[in-house]
Amino acid sequence: MTTPVWQYHEPDHPGADFDAMAEIYDRNMQKYRDVQGEIDEVLNFLDLRPDQSILEIGTGTGEFALAAARHCHKVYAVDLSAGMLRYAEKKAGARGIANVELLPGGFLTYRHEGEPLDGIVSQIALHHLPDFWKQIALLRMAGMLAEGGKLCLRDVVYSFDPAEHEKFLDDIISKAAEKAGPQFANSISEHVKKEYSTMDWIMRGMIERAGFEIQQVKKSHGFFALYLCTKTSKKEF
Numbered sequence: 483m484t485t486p487v488w489q490y491h492e493p494d495h496p497g498a499d500f501d502a503m504a505e506i507y508d509r510n511m512q513k514y515r516d517v518q519g520e521i522d523e524v525l526n527f528l529d530l531r532p533d534q535s536i537l538e539i540g541t542g543t544g545e546f547a548l549a550a551a552r553h554c555h556k557v558y559a560v561d562l563s564a565g566m567l568r569y570a571e572k573k574a575g576a577r578g579i580a581n582v583e584l585l586p587g588g589f590l591t592y593r594h595e596g597e598p599l600d601g602i603v604s605q606i607a608l609h610h611l612p613d614f615w616k617q618i619a620l621l622r623m624a625g626m627l628a629e630g631g632k633l634c635l636r637d638v639v640y641s642f643d644p645a646e647h648e649k650f651l652d653d654i655i656s657k658a659a660e661k662a663g664p665q666f667a668n669s670i671s672e673h674v675k676k677e678y679s680t681m682d683w684i685m686r687g688m689i690e691r692a693g694f695e696i697q698q699v700k701k702s703h704g705f706f707a708l709y710l711c712t713k714t715s716k717k718e719f
């Protein structure tokens with residue numbers, strides 16, 4: 483299938499060159515995030531059965547996909563970055579996990595060929611798309627899910643008061659520097675400057691209009707949000 487000339491070209495996304503940094507990314511995430519806590523939070527909501535299959539989009543180094551594979555039949559784990567996929571493949575081999583299929587693809591290009599999915603997870607990846615294309619990505623995800631299927635979407639999403647953005651951003655960046663050093667603080671500045679994080683009210687609107695009911699929103703630091711959703715039959719524009 484040819485890609486239309488007007489379609490957003492996903493590999494052009496602003497931000498880090500993930501291909502070149504898989505190992506460093508993996509190490510930094512263990513340092514800066516509660517990786518196991520985040521995995522448990524998503525797995526608790528998915529409540530997977532051994533016969534179920536899920537998809538993760540923007541899997542990165544595959545930490546969530548590999549953990550989820552122990553609780554279900556199959557995990558399709560998709561990413562644009564060949565370097566991230568290679569690294570995730572190595573980890574799957576080292577951990578003896580054979581039911582994760584690591585596949586090249588993006589939010590706008592991955593085509594799911596198997597049965598409708600029981601769950602879709604995406605973490606810290608959707609902000610790589612501008613808002614219109616986030617909406618298209620969410621509609622595509624709803625289309626790949628079985629009725630009643632679940633969506634877990636975690637991302638850098640803003641819920642601070644934009645009228646106070648200067649103080650908020652200065653504070654969050656200086657706290658990041660104190661806690662995790664100048665390199666991490668710089669990655670936050672670069673994220674705010676160049677990437678497409680949107681506001682919580684917009685994200686909630688896009689999720690609902692794509693045909694999901696939001697069961698729970700967990701926001702943290704005015705800067706991150708996790709949306710735990712189920713597919714409904716309603717779409718509205």
Ligand SMILES: C[S@@+](CC[C@H](N)C(=O)[O-])C[C@H]1O[C@@H](n2cnc3c(N)ncnc32)[C@H](O)[C@@H]1O
Pocket residue numbers: 492495500511539540541542543544560561562563566587588589590604605606607610611
């Ligand atoms: C910040 S990392 C997050 C990785 C992992 N989900 C995590 O939580 O650590 C973002 C990942 O999204 C991938 N990515 C960027 N744009 C994408 C797109 N349009 N479709 C799918 N993956 C994308 C990148 O290659 C990268 O591996």
